[in-house]
Structure formats: C-alpha cells, structure tokens
Amino acid sequence: MSRRPPMQKNSKDNYRVKGRGEQKGQKAGKEAPKYAKSGGNNQSGNSSRSDGSNKSGVNNKSGGSHSSGKKYTDGYSAKDLGKLSESSKKDFKKGGSNRVHYDNDFIFWCRECNLPLIGEKCGVCGSNGDKITLSQPADVRFAQGYDYDLIEKHLLDLFSCNPLKNRVLLLNKIPGDDQTMEIIADGRVVGMLRFDLKILDFVFEPTLEGSKLFFNEPYNFASAERVVKIGKAKAHLNGKNVTYDLIEEFPSGIKKGETVLIVSGNLTGYGISHADSEDFYRVKKENESASSAMSTKSDAEIKAAQILKVKSITSDDPSSFALSDKMPTMDDVVAANKDYIKALGKDAMNTIKGAVNLKDNKEKPVFVSFSGGKDSLVVLDLAASALVHRPFTAVFLNTGIDYPETVEFARSYCESRNIPFEEMSAGDDFWKTLKVQNHPTKDSRWCCKVCKLNSSNRLGDGKPHLSLDGKRRQESFMRSKIPTMDINPNVEGQLNIFPIRDWRAIEVWLYIHWRKLPYNSLYDNGLERIGCWMCPAAFQAEYERMKEIHPELADRWETYLTNWAKKAGVSDAYVKHGFWRWEQLPPKMIKLAEELNIDIEKNESF
Ligand code: SF4
Structure with a gap:
C-alpha cells in the first residue's frame, strides 16, 4: 500500500479578516498574489470587493424587469436586485459543441519544490512555476486515500512497479463514458484512469510522456514483461494496427485490451493489445505454416493477425522524463500556496459579508446549506469567520438515503464547533415513494423533490432568508452559470449566495488542508462526490465503490x-x-x- 503525502492534523487556529488588503504575514500594500484563475473572484468583473461591498451579478429567475420596482414574492424588489446587478465578465465560453469551456484551465508547477501552485509564484522557494494547461473542465483535485491504492493496483497489475508512489498526484476529471481522470505527476499528465462499463473496472492507460517512466531505471526491469518489440516499420506507426508478422517479441501474460509498452528500433511508446499472448502465438504459428504452404491468406486471417494498436510512439529519449527526487508533503503544498488560498478565502468572506449586510438582507435569518461534503464545509468555515456578529445556522437536509458517514460527519462537525445545527429529514419518504413509482433516474430525478426540496421549503417558514451555498461553476454544465447571488425559484423566500462559485476542487482542498478542517471520510475512501449512496446521477464507478464500502x-x-x-x-x-x-x-x-x-x-x- 502506498504511503500518501501526509495530511495536516486538525487545529483550532482562528481565521479572521485583517485590515484591507492585509493578510497574516503580509503587510498592507504588498503586491497581491497573482492567480492562475483568469476569471476567479479576484479578477472577474463580478467579484465582491475587498471593502466588503458587493458588485455581483444577480440572476433573477423570477422574470421581472430589474427597474420596475415590482416586489417579488420572496420579498426582493426588482430595484434591489438591479442595484446589485452588474454585467458579469464570465470566465467561460461555449465551445463549438454543447460543452462549456472554462478559461481558468491551468495551474502552475514549481519545478524547484516539485509541487502544484494555484498562482504563479511558489510561496516556499519564491520561484515562478511552469504553466500547466489542464483538460476541460479543469476541476482538478488532489489524489487522496483510496485513489493511491487504485493507481497502485493498476500500475502493479500492468507494469509490476509503481513510479507514482508517495508523490503528490493531481486527478483531473475529464469527459468519458463514466468516471475518467487524468493523472498528473511532477507537473505532467502521465496517464489516465478510465472506468470501463464493459468490464466494470478501471483501466489505466499511460500518456506517451508517462510511458517513458517505464523505460527508465529503476522501473524498466519490472516493466520488461510488458514490452512488445516491433521490427523496424517502413511507415509511421502512430495510431496504426500492427500485424503479427511485424512483431518480434510478445511477452506472455498479456491480455486482450490491455496496455502494452512498445519498442521499435529507437522508438518507444505504448499501445493496446488486440490479442491475448496465447492468441498471438497461435496466429503467428497458423499464418507461418499457411505461408510456408504457399496458400493465400484471406482478409479475415489478415485482420485476425492484427495484434495490437500503436497509440503513440516517439523517437524522444525516454530519459527526457525522469521523476524528481523531491517528494513534497501536503504540508509543503499548502505552504507553497498559502498566500493565494488566504486571499481567495478573504475574497469569499467579503462576498458573504457584502451580501448579508445589504440593506434588505440585514434582518433576514442566515443559513448555511451544509451537505457534509467538501464545498459546503468550506463555506461553513468561511461563514464562521465572516459572520462573527451575525448568527447563522447550518442546515443539513438528511435525504434518508445519505451515506451514514455523511450524516455522522455533518452532525459531529457542527457539534464540535458549537455551530447551531438544524437537520431537516425526509425520513422514509424515498422508500415510500419507491412503492408507488419507478426509481429515480438521471433523466427523472424525483428524489430531489422528495428528499431535498420538500424539506428545504420548510426552511425559515417560507419567509425571506439567506442561504450560503457551496455550489461551484466547474462542477457541472448545469452549474456553469451560477452568479454570486441567485433567487432560488424552488424554495420559497430563499436567496442563495455562492461565495466559492469560482473555486476549483484544488482550491477547496487547499483551503481545507490549510485550515486543518476535518472532512468527510468518504473522500479518502474513493468517492469524489458525496451524494446519496444509490444516486442514479453518480458514476457507475462510484456505485461500484459504494458496493464495496457499504455492502x-x-x-x-x-x-x-x-x-x-x-x-x-x-x-x-x-x-x-x-x-x-x-x-x-x-x-x-x-x-x-x-x-x-x-x-x-x-x-x-x-
Ligand atoms: S443526490 Fe442523487 S439520489 Fe440524492 S436527491 Fe440528488 S439526484 Fe437524488
């Protein structure tokens, strides 16, 4: 089992706002940290201002004109909303397809310290990091807990070694048939884990860059049993299927569909095997004997003799990518990013303060929507720091089908921090509804209404109230356009405030580690997203993991x-x-x- 980069222990350090523009350890007037996020809170036109006032755009779903002065049913006038409304500079745009494109799709990597940065300058060594562009939607996060076990299992299965052990790894969720993640080590995308719906398991595939690791010492010895040797080809091999007659060496133990390493002259790369090792030797034998008998091979035979597909191959020297000797811990990563994450936290607190202190909001009760997940955990901590003189209540909507760990964490976190806590439970409503209609599906989620909305509509007795919410734009297409504040059309009287809407998962986790917050144990147990345990909207990969965690x-x-x-x-x-x-x-x-x-x-x- 891998040793993971050690996490920080919990502490009760307080986090309070310093003077304007000032942070702990940073004097006022010092140059503000430069962000990787091109459209994040600090740089976008819709950020909350550092003086606590808010100039955020408001998405008025009630449909009225902002200047009409008409009172909305939940108590907000169009005029009030208009005061807040300023056109938002979005940091996303629509691509050619139906997919949203986020512009904050990069991080930096400090080569000196060998760790990721959310801003350009490393807070430990002071050097500027290399810019790393991420695949969309770029909601990158740290590998943790079970992720390391999963990666190790697949690397050992394939290559009998694990060059990624004990390294800070980032996982970048990318589109795919099911859960699919790029793995970033030492600032390079070294491979991908993809859940295969046919075999109901993850499959590891290296990138060309990542494949180099296995040709280098000390890993080349262990991975030798995965190397297929191809004779010198007359044409380009990239993307080509290779027939049996070109293959000089094909190790035993390779299974159809598995990744193989490829050597051809001075070229190295990787590919996918179309055949089991036994099939290769059988086809080779059959074709050779057919050939010696001067018979003509049929198309079918030739097709069957295509043994593997070369995915990518290069003449680069594999030693051009050697892993760094530097093995930072999570504490090191936090130290390198501390100024940036503090500034992000301060900005989010200003959003909260700006919103709750608006004239029309001053008397309204404040709730923090606390799901027991990482995003709402951060918002709850930000609220505790920002709302020193304003009471608020953490609200946990117990769906009745939440993971036991989530329920326990939500309760115990608030209790341990003396945060007023209100649990609104749907009880057995899910199971009762299931008796009279089919289960919810991705395209028909009646569970949201039955398990969440019915409870949340009791919040504040339907009177105007504020709800701080941890939704983030990069979580999904549906959330890509959330503004800083938004009237909730589904919950009577509710105005949502989204203080971390521009954060990515990496920023959420950096904040959690910096603040040494305890978090839901399910994240270390292989779940990236915490929802109901049988959620039809989850990946099949998550469902399979649920079966292992809670049979x-x-x-x-x-x-x-x-x-x-x-x-x-x-x-x-x-x-x-x-x-x-x-x-x-x-x-x-x-x-x-x-x-x-x-x-x-x-x-x-x-
Ligand atoms: S998390 Fe999933 S199962 Fe739970 S209410 Fe939402 S859609 Fe339904």
Missing part, C-alpha cells in the same frame, strides 16, 4: 433493482452494467448494449 446498503438497493428488472422485463446484465440509471438511454449506453448483447427493450408498461 448492506448495496444489498437493499440490488434487491429492489432485481425485482424491478423482473417486472420491467430486462436482464440481470441490464442492472449490473448500470442501464437502470436512465429512463431514456443515451447513445453511449445503446452502443454498450449492442456490444454486450443486452436487450434494452422494457415491457410495455415501463
């Missing part, structure tokens, strides 16, 4: 799904591969059904 909960749900499948007339495989999570299957699942030969037609009544 007793999984049993209950699988019993339901098995009975449902019988009534719906679908197979066990339909349930097993996660088709139940949709009412209308998307193209990727229809394709998967074809590949797995799964009948997706349900009975008429479904």
Whole structure:
C-alpha cells in the first residue's frame, strides 16, 4: 500500500479578516498574489470587493424587469436586485459543441519544490512555476486515500512497479463514458484512469510522456514483461494496427485490451493489445505454416493477425522524463500556496459579508446549506469567520438515503464547533415513494423533490432568508452559470449566495488542508462526490465503490433493482452494467448494449 503525502492534523487556529488588503504575514500594500484563475473572484468583473461591498451579478429567475420596482414574492424588489446587478465578465465560453469551456484551465508547477501552485509564484522557494494547461473542465483535485491504492493496483497489475508512489498526484476529471481522470505527476499528465462499463473496472492507460517512466531505471526491469518489440516499420506507426508478422517479441501474460509498452528500433511508446499472448502465438504459428504452404491468406486471417494498436510512439529519449527526487508533503503544498488560498478565502468572506449586510438582507435569518461534503464545509468555515456578529445556522437536509458517514460527519462537525445545527429529514419518504413509482433516474430525478426540496421549503417558514451555498461553476454544465447571488425559484423566500462559485476542487482542498478542517471520510475512501449512496446521477464507478464500502446498503438497493428488472422485463446484465440509471438511454449506453448483447427493450408498461 502506498504511503500518501501526509495530511495536516486538525487545529483550532482562528481565521479572521485583517485590515484591507492585509493578510497574516503580509503587510498592507504588498503586491497581491497573482492567480492562475483568469476569471476567479479576484479578477472577474463580478467579484465582491475587498471593502466588503458587493458588485455581483444577480440572476433573477423570477422574470421581472430589474427597474420596475415590482416586489417579488420572496420579498426582493426588482430595484434591489438591479442595484446589485452588474454585467458579469464570465470566465467561460461555449465551445463549438454543447460543452462549456472554462478559461481558468491551468495551474502552475514549481519545478524547484516539485509541487502544484494555484498562482504563479511558489510561496516556499519564491520561484515562478511552469504553466500547466489542464483538460476541460479543469476541476482538478488532489489524489487522496483510496485513489493511491487504485493507481497502485493498476500500475502493479500492468507494469509490476509503481513510479507514482508517495508523490503528490493531481486527478483531473475529464469527459468519458463514466468516471475518467487524468493523472498528473511532477507537473505532467502521465496517464489516465478510465472506468470501463464493459468490464466494470478501471483501466489505466499511460500518456506517451508517462510511458517513458517505464523505460527508465529503476522501473524498466519490472516493466520488461510488458514490452512488445516491433521490427523496424517502413511507415509511421502512430495510431496504426500492427500485424503479427511485424512483431518480434510478445511477452506472455498479456491480455486482450490491455496496455502494452512498445519498442521499435529507437522508438518507444505504448499501445493496446488486440490479442491475448496465447492468441498471438497461435496466429503467428497458423499464418507461418499457411505461408510456408504457399496458400493465400484471406482478409479475415489478415485482420485476425492484427495484434495490437500503436497509440503513440516517439523517437524522444525516454530519459527526457525522469521523476524528481523531491517528494513534497501536503504540508509543503499548502505552504507553497498559502498566500493565494488566504486571499481567495478573504475574497469569499467579503462576498458573504457584502451580501448579508445589504440593506434588505440585514434582518433576514442566515443559513448555511451544509451537505457534509467538501464545498459546503468550506463555506461553513468561511461563514464562521465572516459572520462573527451575525448568527447563522447550518442546515443539513438528511435525504434518508445519505451515506451514514455523511450524516455522522455533518452532525459531529457542527457539534464540535458549537455551530447551531438544524437537520431537516425526509425520513422514509424515498422508500415510500419507491412503492408507488419507478426509481429515480438521471433523466427523472424525483428524489430531489422528495428528499431535498420538500424539506428545504420548510426552511425559515417560507419567509425571506439567506442561504450560503457551496455550489461551484466547474462542477457541472448545469452549474456553469451560477452568479454570486441567485433567487432560488424552488424554495420559497430563499436567496442563495455562492461565495466559492469560482473555486476549483484544488482550491477547496487547499483551503481545507490549510485550515486543518476535518472532512468527510468518504473522500479518502474513493468517492469524489458525496451524494446519496444509490444516486442514479453518480458514476457507475462510484456505485461500484459504494458496493464495496457499504455492502448492506448495496444489498437493499440490488434487491429492489432485481425485482424491478423482473417486472420491467430486462436482464440481470441490464442492472449490473448500470442501464437502470436512465429512463431514456443515451447513445453511449445503446452502443454498450449492442456490444454486450443486452436487450434494452422494457415491457410495455415501463
Ligand atoms: S443526490 Fe442523487 S439520489 Fe440524492 S436527491 Fe440528488 S439526484 Fe437524488
């Protein structure tokens, strides 16, 4: 098992606002830290100002004109909203597809200290980091806990060694059929973990850069059993399928679909095997004997003889990428980023103060929506620091299908910090509703209303109130346009304030580690997102992990799904591969059904 970069221990350090522009250890007038985020709170036109006033854009979903003076049902006048409304400079734009493009898609990497930076300058050595552009949506985070075990398992399975052990690793979630993450080590994308819906397991694939690691000492010895040797090719090999006759060495133990390392003359790279080792030797033998008998090979035989696909190959010397000897801890990473994260925290606190101190908001009760997850944890801590003279209550909407760890953490965190806590429970409503209608799906989430909205509508007795919320724009397309403040059209009287909407996951985690906040243990146990344990909106990878963490909960749900499948007339495989999570299957699942030969037609009544 890997040793992870040690996390900081909890402390009760206080975090209070210093004078304007001043931070702990930083005198007023000192140059403000430069952010990696091009459109974050400090630089965008919709940031809250450092004097506590707010010039954020407000998304008025009630549909009235801002200048009409009309009173809205929740107590906010259009005039009030207009005062706040200033056109926001968005740091995202629509790409050619339906996908949002975020401009804050980079971080820096300090080569001296070998660690990531959210701003250009390293707070430890003072040098400027190299800019690292991230794949969209660039909501990058640290690998932690189980992530290290997962990476180690797959590297050992494939290459019999783990060059990434004990390193600070970043995981960057990218689009894919299911959970897919780029792995960043030493400031380079070295590979990708992709959950394969066919085999219901993760698959590791190196990048060309990452593949170099396995050709270098000391890892080349262990990974030798994964190296396929190809004879000198007359044409380019990149992206090409390679037939058996070009292959000089093919180690035993390779399975179809697995990643292999490739050597061809002075070229090195990686590819995917189309065949098991045994198949390669059988095809080679059959074709050679056919060839010696002067027979003509059929197209089918030639196709069958395509043994692997070269994904990427280069003449670069593999030693051009050697891992650094520097192995920083999480404490080092926090120290290197401290000025930036402090400034981000201060900015978010100013957003909170600016919003709650608006004339119309001064008398309204303040709630912090606390889900037990990392984002709302940060907002709760920011609120505790920002609202010293303004009472607030942490509200936990217990859906009745939350992970036990989440419920326990939400309660114990608030109790240990003397934070007023209100738990609003949906009780058994989920299971009762399930008796009269089909389970919720990604495209029909009745659970949100039954398990969350019904409770939240009791908040503040429906009277005007403020709710601090940890939603972030980079979490999803749906959240990509959230403004700093927003009337919640679904909850009577609620004005939401989103103080960390521009933060990315890496900033959230840096804040948590800097503040030494305890956090939900599920994050160290393989879950990136904390929601309900059977959530249809979760990745299949997360569902599979849930089965390992809580087999007793999984049993209950699988019993339901098995009975449902019988009534719906679908197979066990339909349930097993996660088709139940949709009412209308998307193209990727229809394709998967074809590949797995799964009948997706349900009975008429479904
Ligand atoms: S987290 Fe998932 S299961 Fe829970 S209410 Fe939301 S969509 Fe439904």
